[in-house]
Amino acid sequence: MTQSSVALGNDNGNGNVIRLAVSTVIFALRPAKHPSKKWDIVMPVVLRTRDPHEGKWALPGGWLREDEGLAAAASRTLAETTGLHPAYLEQLYAFGAVDRSPTRVVSVLYWALLRADAVQQRATPENVEWFSVDGLWGLAFDHDEIVQYALWRLQNKLDYSGIAQGFLPELFTLSDLREVHEAVLNKPLDPANFRRQVEGSGEIVPTDQFRKGSHRPARLYRTNSEVALASHGPLKPDTQ
Amino acid sequence: MTQSSVALGNDNGNGNVIRLAVSTVIFALRPAKHPSKKWDIVMPVVLRTRDPHEGKWALPGGWLREDEGLAAAASRTLAETTGLHPAYLEQLYAFGAVDRSPTRVVSVLYWALLRADAVQQRATPENVEWFSVDGLWGLAFDHDEIVQYALWRLQNKLDYSGIAQGFLPELFTLSDLREVHEAVLNKPLDPANFRRQVEGSGEIVPTDQFRKGSHRPARLYRTNSEVALASHGPLKPDTQ
DNA sequence: TCAAAAGTGTTAGCTCTACACCCATGC
């Protein structure tokens, strides 16, 4: 083995160049049709108007530009698709199988949460459509698999982080938060136990405001700004 | 917003090309100097012989080739550095900050485990050195940060997966396994509780063989092939 | 017989879960 064959940077500077895309699985909430739960999880997808996979729906994304970081590219294409900025953005995975596209493309995937109040009435470009994640199949490329993986990450992250708050506005009740959890996990949760669990976590702080409605007013909470939405370990939140 | 500005693949095919590197944080065990624990965690790093960062140590890696997947590139450069194949390989993160290198480079990082018995007496290329992760600072680029993140992932993964077995040969005792956990977590573990915990997990299966030594023979176990070393969720183990 | 590691048993304390119950409001 020659010395030059080893080690990044003992290269000759002629590294192969690769086309690098950044795409994002964007999660948002929409009032559920079926009254058994309050919210459906939806995501925007984009109609492909060219080959490969013309006529199929694909995750929004675009090419990484020379002068922007990966998360910045995700944020930019997300804004182009939805007109919005994400409440939460995290890298999902880098996909680079040789045969995942007819031409070689490496894709860095992100996943994002949008706040329910922001999504309300946003004009969407005509080639963008929002679908419930439940029956969402037949996407272009390997995007079906990617969506399932992103959903798995979202469900996992609920357990040990305050990620669900990313869907909610600044002030919310414990019922609001529980309904988000129920929508993501697809199962009902005990209100009493949920309350204690989330109150003990320190992820939210009570305010002295209440939401008046049809019944007993519910206390409003806000996200504890001392605690990050999610733990990234020793990595800084995401400004690469 | 024009339609062409939205969506991966409604591109014009002229996506910017990027230099894409794949590097790996490679963990192995080495008998500890200090007798308080049995193993030290070590990793190979490569001396940079060119700018940028000439004279510093860097993580082993190389440029992604046109005809290989990301994991394949990690495996290849790992073999070039150590002469070995990894017992476990997992993607860590994609780093793409614009200023992380003087010229724009996106790096997909992997982390890997080597089996203790394989590492024993392997000839190492002369520009490669193995260091304990404990006091390992001053690496090239952002590699210090990357190493800490990889170590954090390794420690986390110990709790909920049979990853520690990746360090061990086919047959091992419960003490062997516990000593690996102690080395990674840097704290002593109760042998009795550790036994029950790992026996109940189904990650290992007892054999009818015993290791004879200086004291009461210890039963040998092997990895349960029905259970993967680690959970990747709905993603297939790693052949991208 | 003794030291040391292998392996088993036991208990106190904690968390989790299910569910009973009370509280405050609009109608």
Add this chain to the structure above:
DNA sequence: GCATGGGTGTAGAGCTAACACTTTTGA
């Protein structure tokens, strides 16, 4: 008052951590 969601209390199951104890070997 009464229906409804907000909010509190509590007992049993199950898990965890600490540590006492027994077993089996080599020396």
